Amino acid sequence: xxxxxxxxxxxxxxxxxxxxxxxxxxxxxxxxxxxxxxxxxxxxxxxxxxxxxxxxxxxxxxxxxxxxxxxxxxxxxxxxxxxxxxxxxxxxxxxxxxxxxxxxxxxxxxxxxxxxxxxxxxxxxxxxxxxxxxxxxxxxxxxxxxxxxxxxxxxxxxxxxxxxxxxxxxxxxxxxxxxxxxxxxxxxxxxxxxxxxxxxxxxxxxxxxxxxxxxxxxxxxxxxxxxxxxxxxxxxxxxxxxxxxxxxxxxxxxxxxxxxxxxxxxxxxxxxxxxxxxxxxxxxxxxxxxxxxxxxxxxxxxxxxxxxxxxxxxxxxxxxx
Amino acid sequence: xxxxxxxxxxxxxxxxxxxxxxxxxxxxxxxxxxxxxxxxxxxxxxxxxxxxxxxxxxxxxxxxxxxxxxxxxxxxxxxxxxxxxxxxxxxxxxxxxxxxxxxxxxxxxxxxxxxxxxxxxxxxxxxxxxxxxxxxxxxxxxxxxxxxxxxxxxxxxxxxxxxxxxxxxxxxxxxxxxxxxxxxxxxxxxxxxxxxxxxxxxxxxxxxxxxxxxxxxxxxxxxxxxxxxxxxxxxxxxxxxxxxxxxxxxxxxxxxxxxxxxxxxxxxxxxxxxxxxxxxxxxxxxxxxxxxxxxxxxxxxxxxxxxxxxxxxxxxxxxxxxxxxxxxxxxxxxxxxxxxxxxxxxxxxxxxxxxxxxxxxxxxxxxxxxxxxxxxxxxxxxxxxxxxxxxxxxxxxxxx
Numbered sequence: 045x046x047x048x049x050x051x052x053x054x055x056x057x058x059x060x061x062x063x064x065x066x067x068x069x070x071x072x073x074x075x076x077x078x079x080x081x082x083x084x085x086x087x088x089x090x091x092x093x094x095x096x097x098x099x100x101x102x103x104x105x106x107x108x109x110x111x112x113x114x115x116x117x118x119x120x121x122x123x124x125x126x127x128x129x130x131x132x133x134x135x136x137x138x139x140x141x142x143x144x145x146x147x148x149x150x151x152x153x154x155x156x157x158x159x160x161x162x163x164x165x166x167x168x169x170x171x172x173x174x175x176x177x178x179x180x181x182x183x184x185x186x187x188x189x190x191x192x193x194x195x196x197x198x199x200x201x202x203x204x205x206x207x208x209x210x211x212x213x214x215x216x217x218x219x220x221x222x223x224x225x226x227x228x229x230x231x232x233x234x235x236x237x238x239x240x241x242x243x244x245x246x247x248x249x250x251x252x253x254x255x256x257x258x259x260x261x262x263x264x265x266x267x268x269x270x271x272x273x274x275x276x277x278x279x280x281x282x283x284x285x286x287x288x289x290x291x292x293x294x295x296x297x298x299x300x301x302x303x304x305x306x307x308x309x310x311x312x313x314x315x316x317x318x319x320x321x322x323x324x325x326x327x328x329x330x331x332x333x334x335x336x337x338x339x340x341x342x343x344x345x346x347x348x349x350x351x352x353x354x355x356x357x358x359x360x361x362x363x364x365x
Numbered sequence: 366x367x368x369x370x371x372x373x374x375x376x377x378x379x380x381x382x383x384x385x386x387x388x389x390x391x392x393x394x395x396x397x398x399x400x401x402x403x404x405x406x407x408x409x410x411x412x413x414x415x416x417x418x419x420x421x422x423x424x425x426x427x428x429x430x431x432x433x434x435x436x437x438x439x440x441x442x443x444x445x446x447x448x449x450x451x452x453x454x455x456x457x458x459x460x461x462x463x464x465x466x467x468x469x470x471x472x473x474x475x476x477x478x479x480x481x482x483x484x485x486x487x488x489x490x491x492x493x494x495x496x497x498x499x500x501x502x503x504x505x506x507x508x509x510x511x512x513x514x515x516x517x518x519x520x521x522x523x524x525x526x527x528x529x530x531x532x533x534x535x536x537x538x539x540x541x542x543x544x545x546x547x548x549x550x551x552x553x554x555x556x557x558x559x560x561x562x563x564x565x566x567x568x569x570x571x572x573x574x575x576x577x578x579x580x581x582x583x584x585x586x587x588x589x590x591x592x593x594x595x596x597x598x599x600x601x602x603x604x605x606x607x608x609x610x611x612x613x614x615x616x617x618x619x620x621x622x623x624x625x626x627x628x629x630x631x632x633x634x635x636x637x638x639x640x641x642x643x644x645x646x647x648x649x650x651x652x653x654x655x656x657x658x659x660x661x662x663x664x665x666x667x668x669x670x671x672x673x674x675x676x677x678x679x680x681x682x683x684x685x686x687x688x689x690x691x692x693x694x695x696x697x698x699x700x701x702x703x704x705x706x707x708x709x710x711x712x713x714x715x716x717x718x719x720x721x722x723x724x725x726x727x728x729x730x731x732x733x734x735x736x737x738x739x740x741x742x743x744x745x746x747x748x749x750x751x752x753x754x755x756x757x758x759x760x761x762x763x764x765x
Contacts, residue, residue: 075465076460076464086453267452269478274478315461
């Protein structure tokens, strides 16, 4: 590992300041804007955790709902007997373990096979959970009653976001991150260069799954009532992919550029067109794809380049994302 | 240039609608908020039960000149949001209603899970939470946890046990034998009912000759109906959800399932069930029911159809409307829009509703419909927890 460069130090300071500013939001408003902020923080964490794996490898994973649901259920099952921080740790381990098992079995697949498998995974886990509950307990719903308010959940999500960013940054600096970039560019070349391709992918998939598991656990107290359809909601998987891709996946912070505008846009649409939400969101999507084919990051990069001032920096960024 | 035009048009549409929304606010009106699915898995159910009942109530109240609040008539203005059948969205909508729109009252969401997810917030802001479309055994616990919450549609155990009692009565009269098939959808309501129902059937001396469960996403019901047919029971009971309620019944019609009592769960009470099954619906038992002979219900059905353009269901539609009548009467008695004063009125008052006289016992309506049966094109209540007005169940005779 190298020492901090001035650039990295500057990014770290800006990031910390942004997080600190965000942490003050609950003091300003504990109503609607806080809820909106919770939803943004939620998808920011999910999309960034997703990008940890899918960004460098270009594997589109639709398994987010599976890991998320596992985390939610960990809290649902254990909230009456175990302390909450321990449950978060268990959720991380459970999410990571499942990701590991799945990774070993499927990460040799690529392209559309992987996508379809991960889509099926969420449904599979949901059916297993339902089956276990049908046969060994009396009800399918679990109650999670805690004293956590929206502000607590928001702060936990912010802490988690910080953890995801630091982890992502550490991975980028490590041999693993370097290996992933090579794999993402050309898997055959990576294999010939002596990289253990399968192992690297599985490790990264596990890290990503663990973070998504914790996110599900943090959100469980907000649901109050945990049941398979809400915990393993496939919409979560799709929304994460859409937001992350619209933001861009080439940088760790890029998904954020998709999450913030889209959460707000979705919200405005559902507020002003309650009877035509799907229609308006569809139109918005088409408009965005048409106007921003390379995601918001692409737009930012174009702006930087046309201004000219950022040209050397852009090239440097390209070489070392 | 074209791209910009497109974005501008979209932005203009957003802006125009927001101007419209604020412009609609007026002095001397009561603003009532509602958030429920207009899209997503539960949208089909809320489009039958939830939204039209609210539309009818707002129409009725405003036609009368408004709600009497301390001597002045105040009209009702509805603020509605789509929760896309998502908890996160529902929580945000409730927050928006409470803190941005600052509505005077909130009509609780649709569905058990979303009602529970939003209950802590509705309690935090002190609104009366008169829940309708939430059937669960936890109602007493919830009423204690959130004293502002009221529960009207019943408990899952009662839905199962009253069905057992009904079939036991038919068996004791010699109408059916003691062989029964029990199947259920492996999802919340289906599992709770099956877990309460199966032991009760055994205790009542029924012989369960076939039992199975199937996932929510099941499409092909032929194996289940064929296996049930092979076991030759007199009664077939399915604790099912809307999709499978229709699927099982279609399959039973095709297979001409020779049973004398046939029960399917949620959505049997929908008018669309009779529409889709025609004469095969006759004699089908299902979850829910109303006192279809009461003048109040008859009048409700007529006006619902006139005002909303669609018929209400024969179960929760009228309860949804009654919950709004409770809100209206509680506001009038409180003489103000003070939320706590209205909650107190709901606690202690007696209400005259389309469902008859209502008083809350520990925040819960203890008398509710549980089983209904299609008889002559109407879904009559045949079992309840003591409402009165039940008609006698008939034996199912064929599918044509």
